[in-house]
Amino acid sequence: MTESRFGMTEPEDLPDDLRDRVGAIAQKSGFIPNIFRALGHRPAELRAFLDYHDALMERKEGLSKAERELVVVATSAANYCTYCIVAHGAILRIRSKDPQLADQVAANPWQVRTAGLTDDEIWDVGAITALFAASNRLAHLTALQPNAEFYLMGRIPK
Amino acid sequence: MTESRFGMTEPEDLPDDLRDRVGAIAQKSGFIPNIFRALGHRPAELRAFLDYHDALMERKEGLSKAERELVVVATSAANYCTYCIVAHGAILRIRSKDPQLADQVAANPWQVRTAGLTDDEIWDVGAITALFAASNRLAHLTALQPNAEFYLMGRIPK
Amino acid sequence: MTESRFGMTEPEDLPDDLRDRVGAIAQKSGFIPNIFRALGHRPAELRAFLDYHDALMERKEGLSKAERELVVVATSAANYCTYCIVAHGAILRIRSKDPQLADQVAANPWQVRTAGLTDDEIWDVGAITALFAASNRLAHLTALQPNAEFYLMGRIPK
Amino acid sequence: MTESRFGMTEPEDLPDDLRDRVGAIAQKSGFIPNIFRALGHRPAELRAFLDYHDALMERKEGLSKAERELVVVATSAANYCTYCIVAHGAILRIRSKDPQLADQVAANPWQVRTAGLTDDEIWDVGAITALFAASNRLAHLTALQPNAEFYLMGRIPK
Amino acid sequence: MTESRFGMTEPEDLPDDLRDRVGAIAQKSGFIPNIFRALGHRPAELRAFLDYHDALMERKEGLSKAERELVVVATSAANYCTYCIVAHGAILRIRSKDPQLADQVAANPWQVRTAGLTDDEIWDVGAITALFAASNRLAHLTALQPNAEFYLMGRIPK
Amino acid sequence: MTESRFGMTEPEDLPDDLRDRVGAIAQKSGFIPNIFRALGHRPAELRAFLDYHDALMERKEGLSKAERELVVVATSAANYCTYCIVAHGAILRIRSKDPQLADQVAANPWQVRTAGLTDDEIWDVGAITALFAASNRLAHLTALQPNAEFYLMGRIPK
Numbered sequence: 040m041t042e043s044r045f046g047m048t049e050p051e052d053l054p055d056d057l058r059d060r061v062g063a064i065a066q067k068s069g070f071i072p073n074i075f076r077a078l079g080h081r082p083a084e085l086r087a088f089l090d091y092h093d094a095l096m097e098r099k100e101g102l103s104k105a106e107r108e109l110v111v112v113a114t115s116a117a118n119y120c121t122y123c124i125v126a127h128g129a130i131l132r133i134r135s136k137d138p139q140l141a142d143q144v145a146a147n148p149w150q151v152r153t154a155g156l157t158d159d160e161i162w163d164v165g166a167i168t169a170l171f172a173a174s175n176r177l178a179h180l181t182a183l184q185p186n187a188e189f190y191l192m193g194r195i196p197k
Numbered sequence: 198m199t200e201s202r203f204g205m206t207e208p209e210d211l212p213d214d215l216r217d218r219v220g221a222i223a224q225k226s227g228f229i230p231n232i233f234r235a236l237g238h239r240p241a242e243l244r245a246f247l248d249y250h251d252a253l254m255e256r257k258e259g260l261s262k263a264e265r266e267l268v269v270v271a272t273s274a275a276n277y278c279t280y281c282i283v284a285h286g287a288i289l290r291i292r293s294k295d296p297q298l299a300d301q302v303a304a305n306p307w308q309v310r311t312a313g314l315t316d317d318e319i320w321d322v323g324a325i326t327a328l329f330a331a332s333n334r335l336a337h338l339t340a341l342q343p344n345a346e347f348y349l350m351g352r353i354p355k
Numbered sequence: 356m357t358e359s360r361f362g363m364t365e366p367e368d369l370p371d372d373l374r375d376r377v378g379a380i381a382q383k384s385g386f387i388p389n390i391f392r393a394l395g396h397r398p399a400e401l402r403a404f405l406d407y408h409d410a411l412m413e414r415k416e417g418l419s420k421a422e423r424e425l426v427v428v429a430t431s432a433a434n435y436c437t438y439c440i441v442a443h444g445a446i447l448r449i450r451s452k453d454p455q456l457a458d459q460v461a462a463n464p465w466q467v468r469t470a471g472l473t474d475d476e477i478w479d480v481g482a483i484t485a486l487f488a489a490s491n492r493l494a495h496l497t498a499l500q501p502n503a504e505f506y507l508m509g510r511i512p513k
Numbered sequence: 514m515t516e517s518r519f520g521m522t523e524p525e526d527l528p529d530d531l532r533d534r535v536g537a538i539a540q541k542s543g544f545i546p547n548i549f550r551a552l553g554h555r556p557a558e559l560r561a562f563l564d565y566h567d568a569l570m571e572r573k574e575g576l577s578k579a580e581r582e583l584v585v586v587a588t589s590a591a592n593y594c595t596y597c598i599v600a601h602g603a604i605l606r607i608r609s610k611d612p613q614l615a616d617q618v619a620a621n622p623w624q625v626r627t628a629g630l631t632d633d634e635i636w637d638v639g640a641i642t643a644l645f646a647a648s649n650r651l652a653h654l655t656a657l658q659p660n661a662e663f664y665l666m667g668r669i670p671k
Numbered sequence: 672m673t674e675s676r677f678g679m680t681e682p683e684d685l686p687d688d689l690r691d692r693v694g695a696i697a698q699k700s701g702f703i704p705n706i707f708r709a710l711g712h713r714p715a716e717l718r719a720f721l722d723y724h725d726a727l728m729e730r731k732e733g734l735s736k737a738e739r740e741l742v743v744v745a746t747s748a749a750n751y752c753t754y755c756i757v758a759h760g761a762i763l764r765i766r767s768k769d770p771q772l773a774d775q776v777a778a779n780p781w782q783v784r785t786a787g788l789t790d791d792e793i794w795d796v797g798a799i800t801a802l803f804a805a806s807n808r809l810a811h812l813t814a815l816q817p818n819a820e821f822y823l824m825g826r827i828p829k
Numbered sequence: 830m831t832e833s834r835f836g837m838t839e840p841e842d843l844p845d846d847l848r849d850r851v852g853a854i855a856q857k858s859g860f861i862p863n864i865f866r867a868l869g870h871r872p873a874e875l876r877a878f879l880d881y882h883d884a885l886m887e888r889k890e891g892l893s894k895a896e897r898e899l900v901v902v903a904t905s906a907a908n909y910c911t912y913c914i915v916a917h918g919a920i921l922r923i924r925s926k927d928p929q930l931a932d933q934v935a936a937n938p939w940q941v942r943t944a945g946l947t948d949d950e951i952w953d954v955g956a957i958t959a960l961f962a963a964s965n966r967l968a969h970l971t972a973l974q975p976n977a978e979f980y981l982m983g984r985i986p987k
Binding site: 748751752753757770771775777778781819822823827 | 915
Binding site: 241316328331 | 360361397399400402403404406407410411474478481482484485486488489490491492493495496
């Protein structure tokens with residue numbers, strides 16, 4: 040795996056709370072998504088990034104989890120962020136149970152429509168777009184490459 | 198399947214030569230790519246389009262077939278053409294035997310580099326880009342949707 | 356005349372059918388438009404390009420021949436294609452019998468309006484725009500210069 | 514002739530100095546360029562515009578008069594200003610004694626190169642570009658149409 | 672003060688930790704910056720946003736605090752974010768002790784240069800740009816207006 | 830003060846009429862705005878520029894003087910012209926008696942609205958935008974820096 044200009048940090052070198060948190064994600068998905076290794080050398084920033092992500096993406100009210108990932112893929116495609124399109128495209132396939140939607144949004148992000156949303160949902164769209172404007176740039180900063188596992192995830196019904 | 202504004206033409210309604218030609222493609226891939234149904238109502242234009250495509254994409258000299266498809270996917274991604282990205286992404290996976298390359302080029306088409314090409318190969322790149330500048334626009338004109346089969350093609354080694 | 360990077364092909368070096376075809380055009384206009392000399396080294400591509408052009412631009416139904424050339428000039432101006440603007444501007448002057456229209460469309464291609472067209476005419480506009488998206492790029496690829504004759508053609512009533 | 518939204522002012526309704534000045538231009542060219550009729554309702558602005566134009570475009574040192582007009586046509590083409598392209602294209606043909614140059618620059622203004630200029634000539638290029646950034650916008654403001662005479666001027670050697 | 676579409680949250684309605692945190696900022700600056708009132712209705716998001724901000728902007732190593740604010744103002748100007756330009760322009764004036772720098776960067780953000788930075792500083796620039804790509808969008812989402820106090824802060828030496 | 834590539838001209842080296850004119854401005858504002866020193870080496874162009882400026886900006890009818898300066902600041906911000914934003918922002922503060930408006934327009938020039946204007950006022954907006962399209966480019970040409978005095982002017986009520 041190509042090392043980033045800024046180095047990759049393995050879970051065992053993270054502070055305890057982040058090691059547990061990244062470990063739980065790795066156990067669930069079967070591998071460590073590269074984003075955590077690329078941001079790990081600045082634990083305070085990674086921790087805040089994860090907190091912000093979870094507060095917004097794991098929220099119970101408002102948009103469904105699939106809709107949230109759709110906003111992520113569209114934003115990432117508009118910003119040409121390979122890692123985010125591939126990784127969140129995989130999550131979108133799983134959450135939407137639609138194996139084609141992610142590739143369609145990635146191909147043409149400008150076709151997503153937001154008519155008829157409530158104010159609470161509009162905030163979700165706006166805030167997710169904002170968070171991934173940041174996230175996409177961090178992926179560009181680290182020249183982040185998607186883990187191989189993401190490419191096939193969610194494409195074939197189990 | 199959504200009917201196009203301009204109608205879809207089934208193979209049996211095409212002139213003999215085009216019916217044979219499209220039929221051979223359908224037999225090889227197992228389904229009729231939608232582009233042929235969308236352009237079929239203007240047989241002379243479809244015939245010339247196919248001739249141009251074959252003269253350029255099936256050429257023996259110059260770029261490899263995988264490299265040609267890579268140029269197609271990059272051009273189509275720059276033009277936000279969903280059909281062309283998905284359909285030619287599938288062909289690129291098969292011709293390059295690389296299940297990840299198409300998604301990477303689709304995510305960020307600006308990263309393709311052309312340094313070190315011969316004049317003959319430069320013509321290939323220029324002419325393929327030109328042909329798919331036309332092809333992408335025809336797909337937009339007909340609001341063409343990719344066949345479901347394209348999404349998974351070439352992702353799993355046989 | 357400046358030789359293109361890819362060489363210029365004279366009519367006598369073309370396959371029989373293309374030599375006849377280009378010869379007929381040259382006889383009618385009094386000179387060999389440079390586009391044929393620039394594309395001639397790839398006869399199969401030139402043949403398909405001419406077939407596509409004729410199927411679309413010589414079509415009896417739908418847009419008038421002058422309207423088709425107007426779409427060509429507008430597309431070529433939006434793509435900054437000197438050869439296509441000058442050459443098809445000349446044809447537009449002749450077909451529209453309006454010595455000013457081509458220069459106006461070339462100066463500001465965004466002012467062309469397409470309201471009120473039938474579906475058949477919309478296809479013509481879309482397909483002509485698509486074909487010349489390709490054609491403009493081929494002219495850029497070959498750094499094609501307009502023949503001197505085009506500049507004055509159709510400016511003075513006979 | 515289409516009246517502008519802001520009205521057209523005939524020479525006889527201009528203050529004496531402007532009537533004389535526009536009259537001299539009309540006598541030389543054989544017709545009243547529409548720009549003077551379109552700006553005439555604000556004499557102080559027209560006078561300053563003409564003074565600025567003459568101070569810059571009639572200057573003896575620095576760029577030649579043909580080079581100055583070439584900068585005008587390139588700027589006007591970049592700004593899609595029909596009046597300025599057609600009118601100053603005519604003047605460029607006359608001053609450069611080249612019947613093709615204006616159409617080439619109008620088709621692709623980005624190809625003009627400025628390498629090797631002196632500081633005095635760089636000022637000329639910068640100041641002419643600036644003045645016609647204003648002039649192009651005034652032509653858009655008034656929806657100015659070129660006089661018919663401009664289209665053919667300078668195309669045929671006398 | 673104009674209420675945002677999403678409502679404004681006063682400090683007394685925030686969870687204890689955020690009330691203390693925003694209170695400390697308000698005491699130091701003499702007023703409550705509007706950003707805290709606009710984001711307060713989603714405490715988990717505001718908390719993560721503040722954590723991320725502090726981890727990055729209060730960092731001891733790497734760029735100076737003035738340099739960090741300069742990156743913020745340049746990013747915010749490129750994104751046309753009125754609140755962020757005015758509020759962080761004020762902080763930049765105070766941290767740089769230069770009453771003109773903020774207005775210059777706001778007027779032309781593209782003139783900031785980053786040559787000669789260490790990798791650690793490059794991360795700071797990249798991460799600050801990323802964070803404020805998010806922050807600018809949150810300000811647009813809430814149509815945030817700068818507090819009146821920001822406009823004059825740091826302009827006159829004490 | 831940084832000398833411009835093209836030299837700075839002091840008032841005493843200007844022709845009599847311009848020396849008086851610039852002198853009157855300097856006396857009123859307490860310093861010589863740098864624009865006059867940067868354009869002074871071409872007196873005929875400076876004179877016409879000043880005439881055009883005064884004919885448009887000192888006009889009694891139509892837009893108020895504050896509204897005219899608002900158009901100047903918005904145009905200059907859209908063109909990233911530091912000198913014009915800072916200098917005319919100062920004048921806008923004085924003429925509008927609003928110490929915040931200039932910074933708001935400079936931060937986001939696209940928010941200015943022109944609905945409900947008369948034709949005479951539309952001309953003013955169009956012509957001021959045109960004149961400062963030229964003026965902004967002259968400031969870029971000379972890499973003009975704002976006088977220090979402009980930054981604070983009009984910020985504190987007398």
